[in-house]
Structures are given as structure tokens and as C-alpha cells.
Amino acid sequence: MNNQNYDKLLDLFQNRRSCRRFKSDPVPEEMILKIIDAARWAPSGFNTQPWEFVVLREDRCRNEIVRITASYWEDCVEMEKARADWQGRKWELKGMTNEPGDYSQAPVYIILFGDSRYLDALPMGVQSDHHRKRLIYQSSLANAFSYMQLAATSLGLGAQWYSAVQTPKSALLIKDFLGVPQDFDVYDMMALGFPAITPPKKPLRKLEEIVHWEDGNEGCFPTDEKVRDFVKKTRAWVTGVHKKKAAE
Ligand SMILES: Cc1cc2nc3c(=O)[nH]c(=O)nc-3n(C[C@H](O)[C@H](O)[C@H](O)COP(=O)(O)O)c2cc1C
Structure with a gap:
């Protein structure tokens, strides 16, 4: 291809x-x-x-x-x-x-x-x-x-x-x-x-975490805790606290 x-x-x-x-x-x-x-x-x-x-x-x-x-x-x-x-x-x-x-x-x-x-x-x-x-x-x-x-x-x-x-x-x-x-x-x-x-590099959610195939995806979506972790991480990045730590 x-x-x-x-x-x-x-x-x-x-x-x-x-x-x-x-x-x-x-x-x-x-x-x-x-x-x-x-x-x-x-x-x-x-x-x-x-x-x-x-x-x-x-x-x-x-x-x-x-x-x-x-x-x-x-x-x-x-x-x-x-x-x-x-x-x-x-x-x-x-x-x-x-x-x-x-x-x-x-x-x-x-x-x-x-x-x-x-x-x-x-x-x-x-x-x-x-x-x-x-x-x-x-x-x-x-x-x-x-x-x-x-x-x-x-x-x-x-x-x-x-x-x-x-x-x-x-x-x-x-x-x-x-x-x-x-x-x-x-x-x-x-x-x-x-x-x-x-x-600066920005935190990016991972491909495998956001792609879901076909049916039967119960339990595959992020828990409230995981979402909260990302909210904290991206806010820290945007507000400049961890700007040097941002990963791919
Ligand atoms: C709908 C929307 C509104 C936005 N408004 C602002 C804004 O008012 N000021 C600003 O500095 N950036 C704004 N942004 C840019 C985002 O902060 C930025 O896209 C995000 O932090 C990711 O960074 P990147 O654009 O470098 O990939 C906006 C982006 C979108 C999609």
C-alpha cells in the first residue's frame, strides 16, 4: 500500500x-x-x-x-x-x-x-x-x-x-x-x-485507547478516574505547569 x-x-x-x-x-x-x-x-x-x-x-x-x-x-x-x-x-x-x-x-x-x-x-x-x-x-x-x-x-x-x-x-x-x-x-x-x-509537544490520547471495533464494547471506554486523570494532565499542560514534560 x-x-x-x-x-x-x-x-x-x-x-x-x-x-x-x-x-x-x-x-x-x-x-x-x-x-x-x-x-x-x-x-x-x-x-x-x-x-x-x-x-x-x-x-x-x-x-x-x-x-x-x-x-x-x-x-x-x-x-x-x-x-x-x-x-x-x-x-x-x-x-x-x-x-x-x-x-x-x-x-x-x-x-x-x-x-x-x-x-x-x-x-x-x-x-x-x-x-x-x-x-x-x-x-x-x-x-x-x-x-x-x-x-x-x-x-x-x-x-x-x-x-x-x-x-x-x-x-x-x-x-x-x-x-x-x-x-x-x-x-x-x-x-x-x-x-x-x-x-511545545502536547499530551495526546493514545490511538488504541480511543478506537473501538464492532460491538461488545462494554467496559472498553475510560473509567471516570481515567478521564479525570486526562483532564488534570491536559489542564496542567495548557496552563503551563508541566509544559516540559508533555509527551507524544
Ligand atoms: C474550538 C476551539 C477554540 C479554541 N479557542 C482558543 C482560544 O480562544 N485561544 C487559544 O489560545 N487557543 C484556542 N484554541 C486552541 C487550543 O487551545 C489548541 O488547539 C489545543 O490546546 C491543542 O493545541 P494545538 O492546537 O497546538 O494542537 C481553540 C481550539 C479550538 C478547537
């Missing part, structure tokens, strides 16, 4: 890591367009393609996004008071980061918006099921976003998800600032640029 295509693809997947520190070098427009062109090819539920992309390169625009979302992390840190003790230390860091980083320094932001009007193309059986309709919409946008991430990696660029744009306050003000209709949904924002660091 010739695995060359798979090997290349896996290599791309393994190289795609969240990058949270960027060089100030500008990203050529051609690269930005290639990234969005790749996203156009993402699968979407019933080929609805419910997406729009807004690219921000000017300091004026990027700074406004930083300003609008600034209070998000303060709220997040305060809400950590409610975290159960067994999970380990609470968030203290500014931003979701496991290495020193600052998305605000990225020279390009791409915000992906969803336009739910395209969901009119869904079969009526799906449209009448609010939960499923929402899932199809979110999954389609997630696919587009993942394609963007992979395209960025293939071009030697680094990218970070920046979900603070999704809060009601951020979404409202960002749409107002950008002149995007309020009926649109903010899916997520990609901070993009040439990477200034190599991300």
Missing part, C-alpha cells in the same frame, strides 16, 4: 499547532487569499457554505478587536473560583496560552462569520430540528476554520484560534465596528503571522 499521500497529510496535521507568538513581518496578501481559498473547499452540511471572512491587517482595526475583547479574560479568571478543586490549579494566565505569547502582535486577523440564511437550503426535516440545524451550521464553520489552519501551516505560517470574539459583548461590538450585519454569527477569529516560536 502506498502511504505517501497519507504520510504527507499526517505530517501537515502534526505540524499544525497553535502558535501564539508571531514575527512582525507582514503576511503577503496572496497567502491570505490562499488560506481563505482553501476554506472554500471545506465540506458543509448540504453544501450550504454559510461563511464570510473578514481580514484585518491595519493596526487601527486589530487594536479595536483587542480593546473590545480585553475584559474577557478578567471575567474568565474570576469565574475560575467555581472550578472543582480536584482539577488542579485555576487559570491565572492572561489568555489561553501554554507558552509566552501575545496574539495581539499577529499582523493579520481573519474573522470567520456564519450567515444562517444559507441554512434555508437544508431539507425541511433538518430545519425543523433546531439542535441538529445548529450542529450542522457549527460543524460546517468548524471545517472551514480547520481548513484555514491547515492551509496556514502548509504555507509556513502560524495561527491561533481566538475565541474571545464569540462572547455576546464582543460579537455585538465587533459586528458593529466591522459593518457586519448583526444577524451574522461570529464563529471564531484566527490570529495569523510568521511563527516566532515552536509550540
